Amino acid sequence: MTSIVTGLQGEPPQGHPKGYPFVAGRKNVVACAKHFVGDGGTDKGINEGNTATSYDELERIHMAPYLDCFSQGVCTVMVSYSSWNGRKLHSDYFLLTQVLKEKLGFKGFVISDSEALDRLSHPYGSNYRNCVLSAINAGIDMVMVPFRYKLFLEDLTCLVESGKISISRIDDAVERILRVKFIAGLFEHPLTDRSLLDTVGCKLHRELAREAVRKSLVLLKNGKDPRKPFLPLNRNAEKILVTGTHADNLGYQCGGWTATWMGDSGRITIGTTILDAIREAVGEKTEVVHELRPSADTFASQDFSFAIVAVGEGPYAESIGDNPGLIIPFGGTELISSVADKIPTLVILISGRPLVIEPWLLEKMDALVAAWLPGSEGGGIADVIFGDYEFQGKLPVTWFRRVEQLPVHAGANSSDTLFPLGFGLTSKEEGF
Incomplete structure (x- = not known):
């Protein structure tokens, strides 16, 4: 994952502060580390499922790659649709604010997945104002809202005016988003460099x-x-x-x-x-x-x-x-x-x-x-x-x-499998 970050954003200079975003120049782009956190460990591998595990195991297995990304200046982190021990990641204050922002020191911005706020209620998309409240207060800085953006803006404004979402929470989000935009040079160069199109x-x-x-x-x-x-x-x-x-x-x-x-x-x-x-x-x-x-x-x-x-x-x-x-x-x-x-x-x-x-x-x-x-x-x-x-x-x-x-875990229940983890022949080798 780290090599992808540097490939997109460029190599940060020695001594670059860990957790702070970095983009080398106009020929580089903002990278996103996703999906935070544990969506690769859901029960039976179900998409948008539940990862049932202790915090220690979540940190040891699923958070480890993010630490490498932070050291390379990754600019954004996208949150997972999935849940951790039954709690939706998009409304998990402990993981998004206390762990990601405070403990791990991530200084870029945290972005939602597409229509993720709609998934915070049942039936899907209902009680939308409460979905906005729980996600923003959990630590989401930027929200991907492809369709109901007018309703989102109305509900967010109402929640801030009523004090249910504090100005300090809004300030934190704005500061993080502006930090990434300044780092990426978007105010100096708001449009893409179309001369690079032929390079792709x-x-x-x-x-x-x-x-x-x-x-x-x-x-x-x-x-x-x-x-x-x-x-x-x-x-x-x-x-x-x-x-x-x-x-x-x-x-x-x-x-x-x-x-x-x-x-x-x-x-x-x-x-x-x-x-x-x-x-x-x-x-x-x-x-x-x-x-x-x-x-x-x-x-x-x-x-x-x-x-x-x-x-x-x-x-x-x-x-x-x-x-x-x-x-x-x-x-x-x-x-x-x-x-x-x-x-x-x-x-x-x-x-x-x-x-x-x-x-x-x-x-x-x-x-x-x-x-x-x-x-x-x-x-x-x-x-x-x-x-x-x-x-x-x-x-x-x-x-x-x-x-x-399934699920198969190497060294645990993998003795009667077709091919073991790490298997791979060369053309000089035969059989299976």
């Missing part, structure tokens, strides 16, 4: 993104025969089958929070799909056959050197992405099985999390790569599967066998 998505950026793809791929299986690793693939093979819902879908590679909130399918931006990358990587005499779902006639030819099956999840964000079954969607399991029965097969799994891979299905595959959400630069996948670069990625989580095992 430039060759250097895409090369860096491609490198990130290469380094994040995790090789989970490499060959059925211990003496014969399946990868790297032969780029000069006579004929290759490329198939699957994710083989030629840039939107699926990018996932949610991209062109739209939920993401989308298709050519949502400039980029290279897995299919594009394979076609660029193979030899001039190699025939690449692409079918979304191979027909019986395609299989009947029986002259493919190997198949590359790219399957996975569609784009999603937040609660809409909740999936209690975590199976490979779009008939991915069936497609892998049907192809692997007939052709030696590399499976590339595109997903934001581990999915259920049945043991019988894993046995059928010749190789399996977890590619996560590689984004626009599918060339990073071709770089590694054809052997120009070595696999480096390791699993950041334990890969479960069955959803009933």
Whole structure:
């Protein structure tokens, strides 16, 4: 998290006071550390759920990354929709004011998540004035109100005039917001520098993104025969089958929070799909056959050197992405099985999390790569599967066998899982 902060804001000078915001210049932007705090520890991983834990554990596990961000001058902190031991974070005075601002010494401003105040009452959005009261008094400095901003302003004004929200609380919020704006130079330069537009998505950026793809791929299986690793693939093979819902879908590679909130399918931006990358990587005499779902006639030819099956999840964000079954969607399991029965097969799994891979299905595959959400630069996948670069990625989580095992904690209940935390082969290694 800290490296993202410095990448956006710039490196603060030695001796910069911890907790104070920092922005290096006009080519840098304000960063936001989120979501404070514990939303990664909710029961069953439910979005906007409840993190049931002691304060000591909350501090030790969930607050630790924020300390690094504060030392690097992060300007803003966004509060989580979730709850801590049943208390909504957006109305938790102890965590937002006593801990975040006072104990941890954060001097930037605290911002709400979108429409978070509406979530402080039941039914949703009711008794709005009380929601405003509890959030502002808890320590929220800036409120993200996309729709009911007129009502928000009316209620906030009334609460201040009645004394229910003190002027000192307003002064604290204003001071923090102005501090960040001064640091960012917004009064001297209130508009963006449009001369920088051509820099976004430039060759250097895409090369860096491609490198990130290469380094994040995790090789989970490499060959059925211990003496014969399946990868790297032969780029000069006579004929290759490329198939699957994710083989030629840039939107699926990018996932949610991209062109739209939920993401989308298709050519949502400039980029290279897995299919594009394979076609660029193979030899001039190699025939690449692409079918979304191979027909019986395609299989009947029986002259493919190997198949590359790219399957996975569609784009999603937040609660809409909740999936209690975590199976490979779009008939991915069936497609892998049907192809692997007939052709030696590399499976590339595109997903934001581990999915259920049945043991019988894993046995059928010749190789399996977890590619996560590689984004626009599918060339990073071709770089590694054809052997120009070595696999480096390791699993950041334990890969479960069955959803009933969740949550899985490394070293606790992780003995009967599919792949352990930190697992990842190289192309010189075979098996699984």
